[in-house]
Amino acid sequence: MDKQQRIIQMFNDISPTYDRLNRILSFGVDRRWRRNGCQAAMKIHGGPVRHLVDVATGTGDLILFWRQAAASQGITIERITGVDPARGMLELAQEKVNDVTFLEAPATALPLADGQADLVSISYGIRNVVDVDGALKEFYRILAPGGLAVILEFMSREKLTLMDRMNRLYMHQVLPRVGALISRDKAAYTYLPESIQDFMSREQLCDKLSQAGFEPVMVRDEFLGISTCFIVRKPASAATP
Numbered sequence: 001m002d003k004q005q006r007i008i009q010m011f012n013d014i015s016p017t018y019d020r021l022n023r024i025l026s027f028g029v030d031r032r033w034r035r036n037g038c039q040a041a042m043k044i045h046g047g048p049v050r051h052l053v054d055v056a057t058g059t060g061d062l063i064l065f066w067r068q069a070a071a072s073q074g075i076t077i078e079r080i081t082g083v084d085p086a087r088g089m090l091e092l093a094q095e096k097v098n099d100v101t102f103l104e105a106p107a108t109a110l111p112l113a114d115g116q117a118d119l120v121s122i123s124y125g126i127r128n129v130v131d132v133d134g135a136l137k138e139f140y141r142i143l144a145p146g147g148l149a150v151i152l153e154f155m156s157r158e159k160l161t162l163m164d165r166m167n168r169l170y171m172h173q174v175l176p177r178v179g180a181l182i183s184r185d186k187a188a189y190t191y192l193p194e195s196i197q198d199f200m201s202r203e204q205l206c207d208k209l210s211q212a213g214f215e216p217v218m219v220r221d222e223f224l225g226i227s228t229c230f231i232v233r234k235p236a237s238a239a240t241p
């Protein structure tokens with residue numbers, strides 16, 4: 001099994017306790033980060049959404065926040081697709097979220113036609129994609145010209161603030177223990193802090209996004225940089241596929 005397959009298998013294994021642990025381990029603040037990201041992107045998009053694609057959708061949490069943001073701004077979403085390679089996560093998403101098409105696929109091979117999405121999102125998922133460039137290329141391909149990509153992620157940090165040090169202590173000492181206790185999978189919750197530390201910095205992801213052809217729209221840190229929201233646009237002048 002290669003690294004990517006091992007990661008997907010791990011999410012399949014922890015899927016039954018994923019939602020519960022997410023809320024416990026983040027003290028529920030992840031809800032705020034999701035809400036803020038969806039609200040900001042929906043405001044920037046500013047009109048009806050023909051097709052929204054949530055990649056690495058997991059148990060479908062972000063879709064609920066997309067719907068709330070659209071409703072609060074009087075925006076309609078015609079069609080929603082959730083994509084994830086872990087079947088266990090998708091089965092839970094199907095029980096939780098209605099009127100969504102769920103597809104089992106990785107971010108690097110989205111089974112969707114070119115230029116059909118107005119919004120593409122990925123929350124706390126890009127860090128788990130081994131081929132980040134391949135995923136960004138796919139986001140660009142399926143977006144319509146002028147469409148937005150929205151990424152929420154825990155980025156690695158070069159210079160650590162006091163808050164970063166406290167967060168690291170929590171991530172390395174507390175989170176693996178609580179995670180192991182509830183999910184019975186110690187490795188999965190050791191993987192989480194390690195994957196953040198090994199991932200890119202905010203600046204590195206910004207570079208990758210511009211290399212993939214995106215225009216920057218907004219980058220915002222939440223909770224003193226614990227979580228970062230990136231919103232980028234496929235140029236309106238990009239060739240229509």
Ligand SMILES: C[S@@+](CC[C@H](N)C(=O)[O-])C[C@H]1O[C@@H](n2cnc3c(N)ncnc32)[C@H](O)[C@@H]1O
Binds near residue numbers: 123
């Ligand atoms: C931390 S969860 C985030 C789930 C959800 N987006 C959320 O915000 O709760 C990461 C998700 O990434 C998915 N994933 C792992 N490798 C992936 C890949 N190569 N392409 C797309 N998704 C992937 C996992 O199956 C898992 O559902």
